[in-house]
Amino acid sequence: MKTLFFSAKPYDKISFNTHNSNPHLQLEYLETHLGPHIVNAVEDGTFAVCVFVNDRLTPEVIEVLAAKGVKVIALRCAGFNNVHLETAKKYGIRVCRVPAYSPEAVAEHAVAMLLTLNRKTHKAYNRVREQNFSLNGLLGFNLHGKTVGVVGTGKIGEAFCKIMMGFGCKVIAYDIVSDPELAAAGVSYCNFETLLQQSDIISLHCPLTPDNRYLINKANIAQMKKGVTIINTSRGALINTGDVIEGLKTGQIAYLGIDVYEQEEKLFFKDLSGSIIDDDAIQRLMSFPNVLVTGHQAFFTEEALKQIAVTTLSSITALANGEEPDAQRMLA
Template sequence: MEIAAYGVLTDEEPLLRQAFGDALADRHRLRCLRLFLNRDTVPTAAGHEVVLSSVNCTLDAEVLRSLAEGGTRMIAQRATGHNNIDLTAARELGLTVARVSSYSPYSVAEFAWALALAVDRRIVRAAHRTREFDFRLDGLMGRDLHGRTVGVVGTGKIGTAFARIAHGFGMRLLGWDVAENPDCAALGMRYVEREQLFAEADLVSLHVPLLPDTHHLIDAKALDLMKDDAILVNSSRGGLVDTDALLETLRAGRLSGVGLDVYEEEAGVFFLDKSLEVMTDERLARLMTFNNVLITSHQAYFTRDAVSQITGTTADNVRAYLTDRPSDNMLTRPPLG
């Protein structure tokens, strides 16, 4: 059997092939494709019982129906998030859908701190200057994070790893989540309402999943509550931040810095080379014009450690499907037998 993997990155491919070789003993061929699975590309999946998807694939009801008609029975998402998959339609079509429940939380937490430090200390601007032999310090002044307040929105595994680093910096910890995490409380974190967190934090970092209740969690009201010189970091999901509201806040000269590894309209843009095209997304183009905004292309998870775990779990999910074994990673599955 041939398994089709979509949206496979160059550095990811050898790890993916190794994981499937180890898990399936090379009994099945793996076809790695750079293109993303969506309405335009779904015909390429015809005849593949198993397909591997990425977060930038668009698996809505129409795509899932086409997959089912083409013979696909199992979709293995190489990510934890799955808001790009219509699970209701998948259940109705009898498709098995699996995800990677967890991987190295340190990959994302450490990258979120890289964004925070880069915007606080103007690292990108400084690097561009020195490459042109301009060694002035004008406009590069940052501030100590020691003794300041960090607001961690979402204190699961990634949020906890982020909080531990903040504790190492000697910061005051505020947290918000649906339930308190004793590991964070042990660090001295105080859980407060969102509004208080936004109002008191010098640095706000987002570590919650994208759900109906968290969509545009950072809206105009939340941004109005934040300090004029606060730093905002989002390494979770783009839809957590209302881009229009963020743009208005930046136009008003508020926020010391913004670090975004995700963007709410990133599908069809991130992971692709758009350097020779006209950027038609005016909001993304406008964000790029602010010198206190740093945008990266959804790379927080992208370490060898995390990707090895992701590919290994994906291979295990496919093996569980092929051997009719239950798995906690299954989001939908028709009755066995």
């Protein structure tokens, strides 16, 4: 029973091979992302394809997979905006995901980005290595007492809220459905406009949907406090990059931390240190001294990789045995 991995990195191979306890499950790996350019490389009779955030499962790609007999599309991530679910349902292909893999990993990375920007530790590190111990230009601000707006209070948003409350922040949140336990713990739910207007710091922890694409745009940025900090560890297209660049130029946005980027499939998970990057938007962002970019690193912990592998493999095995995995894992 063959499962073909796309966008596979060395750490994926190690993790999945280590945690594969099913002797009948044959794992093969390709480094390239899945898309129209490579889908015909899938051999007839392949049981499952395992994909990641930048693989593109368009209707055309899924049609080819169905013709080759693929029964399962296994996402080794939580988000699924890159899979055309209606086409998968049409051809009877089951789609599963990893709904929660160490949500603390992503939440803690969001906090790390916030603290790095706030206290300029990345600049201090480089400065001290050059024997420059001056504090000029390193002035930060206390998180204690600040209002932190959290967009999306699923598992990751919940973990982030709790960390921020531990810093002594006032935490307000916006979500389609409020979490009564978080509310009881001290998180104040409000509408999106109120969150924009009151937050000193805004952190995005929601999935990407057709309704919230470019959630952070020119009009919404104008409603924010001048000097706001924005952190995005969710999906790149939640932010309109051009509008954010304008907000940075005017000072409306004081700090920006992004672990995701709308065009990241051309950049992230690759060593481009010897290349000319022709993406003007990301180059412009990285030129700002008050912007921190990491390459979709938030999930990348030992605990998260183990959970991703164990959950994905158990879902594939269950479907192969005619069993239903946990309902939260299933999308189609």
